[in-house]
Amino acid sequence: MPAGSPLPSGSDDARERTAVIVEDDPDIRELLDAVLTQAGFATYTAAAGRAGVELVHRLDPLVTTLDVSLPDIDGFEVCRRIRAVSDTYVVMLTARTDEIDALMGLEAGADDYQTKPFRPRELRARIEAMLRRPRRAGAADGVASAVADSLVADSLVADSLVADGLVVDVPGRVVHVDGAEVPLTRSEFDLLAALAGAPGRVLAKDALVRVLWGETYDVGTPVTEADRRSVEVHLANLRRKLGDDPGAPRWIRTVRGVGYRFDHRP
Numbered sequence: 001m002p003a004g005s006p007l008p009s010g011s012d013d014a015r016e017r018t019a020v021i022v023e024d025d026p027d028i029r030e031l032l033d034a035v036l037t038q039a040g041f042a043t044y045t046a047a048a049g050r051a052g053v054e055l056v057h058r059l060d061p062l063v064t065t066l067d068v069s070l071p072d073i074d075g076f077e078v079c080r081r082i083r084a085v086s087d088t089y090v091v092m093l094t095a096r097t098d099e100i101d102a103l104m105g106l107e108a109g110a111d112d113y114q115t116k117p118f119r120p121r122e123l124r125a126r127i128e129a130m131l132r133r134p135r136r137a138g139a140a141d142g143v144a145s146a147v148a149d150s151l152v153a154d155s156l157v158a159d160s161l162v163a164d165g166l167v168v169d170v171p172g173r174v175v176h177v178d179g180a181e182v183p184l185t186r187s188e189f190d191l192l193a194a195l196a197g198a199p200g201r202v203l204a205k206d207a208l209v210r211v212l213w214g215e216t217y218d219v220g221t222p223v224t225e226a227d228r229r230s231v232e233v234h235l236a237n238l239r240r241k242l243g244d245d246p247g248a249p250r251w252i253r254t255v256r257g258v259g260y261r262f263d264h265r266p
Contacts (some may be wrong), residue, residue, distance in 0.1 A: 018061040021045045022052030022078060023093070024071055028116070032065055035120045039127065049073040053081045061088050063127055068094035068105070076108045083109035087186070089130045093118065106233050109185060112212075113230070129213045161196040163264045166242070166251055168196050177242055187212055188238040191231070195252060199264030202255045205231050235260060 019041040023029040026047075033043050044059060046052035049070040056064055064082065068075035079090055092105040095116040105113045112126055161168040167176040173189055175182045184192065194211045195203060205228040212231070235252065244250050253261045 017041050018059055019043050019063040019065070020052060020055045020059060020061045020088070021065050022047075022049065022055075022070070022075070023065065023067045024048065024069070025067070028067075028093075031120065035124055036063070036065075036127075039124050047071070049075065049078040052078055053085075056082050056088055057085045060086050062131070063091070064088045065091050065093055066110070068092060076104050079105065079108040079110055089127070089186075091123070091127065091130075106187075106230050107237065111187060113226075126213065161193070163196065163199065163262070164250060166196070168193060170197075175242075182241050184238065184241060185234075187234050188241070191234055192238055192242075195260060195262040196264075199262050202259055202261045204259040206259075208259065 017040055019036045021029055021032045021036070021043055023032060023045070024047045029045055029047070033045060036043050041063065044055050044061070046055050049072050052064075052066065052070075055061075064086075066075045066078055066082075070078065075092055075094070079092065082088065082090060089112075090110045091112045091114060092110040093114050093116055094105075111130055114123060114126070161170065165178045169175070170193055175184055175189065175192065190211055191208055194208060206223045208231045209223045209227045212234075236246075238244075239246055239249075239252060242251065244252055246252075246254060249263065251262060253263055255261055
């Protein structure tokens with residue numbers, strides 16, 4: 001659906017199945033349009049970064065695919081501008097395979113990162129997995145379900161997780177440290193909820209990767225080093241926002257060669 005098409009109307013469900021495609025290559029743009037249309041989305045496209053930001057601002061789509069190399073401003077800057085106005089799920093796409101690009105994309109606020117050429121079925125599976133995670137504060141506690149299903153199926157995750165001045169309100173997706181609210185990205189919150197929901201237990205990086213993918217993502221798909229590195233980047237950003245020094249951790253402890261453990265001190 002072209003950028004100038006009328007906005008979706010009617011129910012909230014119709015609005016929630018809207019996708020914006022920001023891609024300057026017409027062939028890839030057409031492929032993405034086909035993949036998302038088949039997945040039930042009303043699609044809107046932009047061939048440049050500023051036009052993509054404007055579309056996201058106007059539509060507040062559920063999903064946005066974003067090329068890194070755009071003719072006006074690069075995808076990292078586009079992602080930062082999008083994050084200022086929308087919590088749309090952002091999947092960054094690029095032909096470049098440098099790890100630094102993936103890290104920059106995640107730090108800019110992307111939810112996932114795919115290299116070109118991408119496999120349409122895998123891209124769709126990743127997007128569908130993201131849709132099972134709450135989009136807005138106050139949404140249903142999908143994170144709690146994800147943690148319970150994939151990590152601690154034999155125990156319940158409390159509505160609020162409290163430890164040494166840290167309060168994680170799972171249903172409200174709000175975090176406070178020593179009484180002050182700490183804004184987190186969707187991925188940072190999901191990782192914190194998973195760790196805090198299993199205090200004292202070491203969670204492997206592979207398990208945390210699957211938390212980001214969604215609880216029913218195709219478990220046959222192998223976890224790559226890039227996926228594990230993305231968890232490391234998200235955890236580094238999370239610690240920085242919480243004020244949790246990795247050298248003298250207050251909550252999140254690195255277990256070298258394995259993963260991370262949440263130390264619970266009421």
